[in-house]
Amino acid sequence: MYDPKSPKAEEFIDHDEILETLQWAQENCANAPLIDSILQKARARKGLGHREASVLLACTLPEKNAELFALARQIKQDFYGNRIVLFAPLYLSNYCINGCVYCPYHLQNKHIPRRKLTQAEIAREVVALQDMGHKRLALEAGEDPRHNPLEYILESIETIYSIKHRNGAIRRVNVNIAATTVEDYEKLRDAGIGTYILFQETYHKQSYEALHPTGPKHNYAWHTEAMDRAMQGGIDDVGLGVLFGLERYRYEFAGLLLHAEHLEAACGVGPHTISVPRVQPADGINPADFKDSDGLSNEAFAKIIACIRVAVPYTGMIISTRESGAVRARALELGVSQVSGGSKTTVGGYAEAAQGGDAAKDTEQFEVSDQRTLDEVVRWLMELGYIPSFCTACYREGRTGDRFMQLCKTGQIQNCCHPNALMTLEEFLLDYASPVTRDLGEKMIAAEIGNIPLEKMRTLVQRHLGQIQAGERDFRV
Numbered sequence: 248m249y250d251p252k253s254p255k256a257e258e259f260i261d262h263d264e265i266l267e268t269l270q271w272a273q274e275n276c277a278n279a280p281l282i283d284s285i286l287q288k289a290r291a292r293k294g295l296g297h298r299e300a301s302v303l304l305a306c307t308l309p310e311k312n313a314e315l316f317a318l319a320r321q322i323k324q325d326f327y328g329n330r331i332v333l334f335a336p337l338y339l340s341n342y343c344i345n346g347c348v349y350c351p352y353h354l355q356n357k358h359i360p361r362r363k364l365t366q367a368e369i370a371r372e373v374v375a376l377q378d379m380g381h382k383r384l385a386l387e388a389g390e391d392p393r394h395n396p397l398e399y400i401l402e403s404i405e406t407i408y409s410i411k412h413r414n415g416a417i418r419r420v421n422v423n424i425a426a427t428t429v430e431d432y433e434k435l436r437d438a439g440i441g442t443y444i445l446f447q448e449t450y451h452k453q454s455y456e457a458l459h460p461t462g463p464k465h466n467y468a469w470h471t472e473a474m475d476r477a478m479q480g481g482i483d484d485v486g487l488g489v490l491f492g493l494e495r496y497r498y499e500f501a502g503l504l505l506h507a508e509h510l511e512a513a514c515g516v517g518p519h520t521i522s523v524p525r526v527q528p529a530d531g532i533n534p535a536d537f538k539d540s541d542g543l544s545n546e547a548f549a550k551i552i553a554c555i556r557v558a559v560p561y562t563g564m565i566i567s568t569r570e571s572g573a574v575r576a577r578a579l580e581l582g583v584s585q586v587s588g589g590s591k592t593t594v595g596g597y598a599e600a601a602q603g604g605d606a607a608k609d610t611e612q613f614e615v616s617d618q619r620t621l622d623e624v625v626r627w628l629m630e631l632g633y634i635p636s637f638c639t640a641c642y643r644e645g646r647t648g649d650r651f652m653q654l655c656k657t658g659q660i661q662n663c664c665h666p667n668a669l670m671t672l673e674e675f676l677l678d679y680a681s682p683v684t685r686d687l688g689e690k691m692i693a694a695e696i697g698n699i700p701l702e703k704m705r706t707l708v709q710r711h712l713g714q715i716q717a718g719e720r721d722f723r724v
């Protein structure tokens with residue numbers, strides 16, 4: 248029944264295969280020779296299969312777990328260096344016809360105010376986001392063909408890309424909207440989106456159906472096969488994610504890797520990113536009501552991140568402001584390569600906050616744990632030794648899908664990431680940073696230029712930094 252190449256959700260996310268994987272992992276959780284051989288394989292940086300990675304996740308041997316964490320840190324360093332890419336979510340509308348029981352936007356919630364931004368309001372949000380320094384957004388909207396049809400999403404993307412406020416610009420719009428048709432994905436591709444993101448929420452079909460009792464999202468196969476349709480529609484970069492806490496995390500972890508393996512086997516390219524959200528409190532939502540609310544400690548969460556890092560080294564990993572600064576700091580060390588900063592999970596929250604208001608608060612999708620401003624997040628990253636990056640270069644240079652993966656696998660992408668991080672950080676420092684952040688950042692850039700190995704590239708970056716200081720913007724390699 249299990250077939251990674253099958254187009255059918257229940258065959259590439261095969262329940263029995265997951266159960267057998269979990270059983271095998273449990274039987275071998277203290278099998279030192281086997282765990283050694285899996286770690287050895289992971290050291291070759293070619294990734295691991297779902298069975299092998301599940302053994303690492305189940306491993307109970309403290310010294311082997313220490314090796315796993317050390318390896319995750321090393322792979323993170325080798326593939327992503329000390330750069331962290333920043334983005335912000337932009338909520339367009341909280342109208343939704345689905346019944347997801349973990350989300351306050353579900354249709355049955357009659358007391359949450361419903362709001363959908365007009366194009367003028369989107370423009371105000373984008374100006375506020377640009378004034379913070381953001382260049383990369385993740386669009387969020389509930390599923391509602393009447394209020395949020397695809398035409399609305401497409402028009403919104405056009406609005407977002409069209410706003411050029413002072414030196415600001417949104418250069419990459421990733422889109423997180425409901426599963427849709429190949430034709431709709433083609434339209435999203437033509438609108439110039441970056442990554443299409445869709446969280447699976449849970450891979451456990453029975454739980455999935457219970458957690459999504461009503462609305463089109465109830466259809467497990469339609470949702471789970473969405474990435475295949477997105478790729479058929481010409482979207483090269485897709486982002487997976489599980490809402491950890493809904494189901495037993497080891498089940499979700501195995502499901503996530505089965506999905507990644509399926510995309511590689513059936514579409515020729517694995518996921519561009521994996522997000523690791525956890526269920527958070529929200530209006531009428533208590534994380535303790537879900538199955539794995541007790542099982543998923545911060546320690547287990549960190550181990551999931553380490554295991555994803557060694558299993559799929561080429562896939563970017565994303566963590567949001569759902570998590571506290573302390574959890575995010577650990578996640579960055581172990582494998583996360585992108586974080587959101589200064590986020591509002593409300594509809595219209597950025598423009599209101601810019602004017603000192605908080606009226607959109609009651610439209611919040613979940614509570615933001617990390618409440619710091621983008622400037623504070625940037626400074627914090629630098630204090631931890633990371634280069635905050637506002638880079639959006641790859642998809643704008645046509646480096647997507649298997650072309651991108653090829654550059655990742657050969658390590659060549661680093662020759663682009665590091666210079667782009669420095670140049671986009673310089674833009675941020677000049678246009679948006681507080682004096683103390685700017686001071687720290689300038690010192691970091693001066694020190695990091697020397698870490699560009701190719702002399703030609705070093706000279707080019709130095710020249711572009713001078714041009715940025717003279718007022719020019721948007722250089723990339």
Ligand code: SF4
Binds near residue numbers: 343350351353464
């Ligand atoms: S998770 Fe998404 S689809 Fe479900 S209720 Fe919330 S907004 Fe709607």
Ligand code: SF4
Binds near residue numbers: 664
């Ligand atoms: S160069 Fe490409 S992979 Fe590197 S940070 Fe920029 S967009 Fe990401």
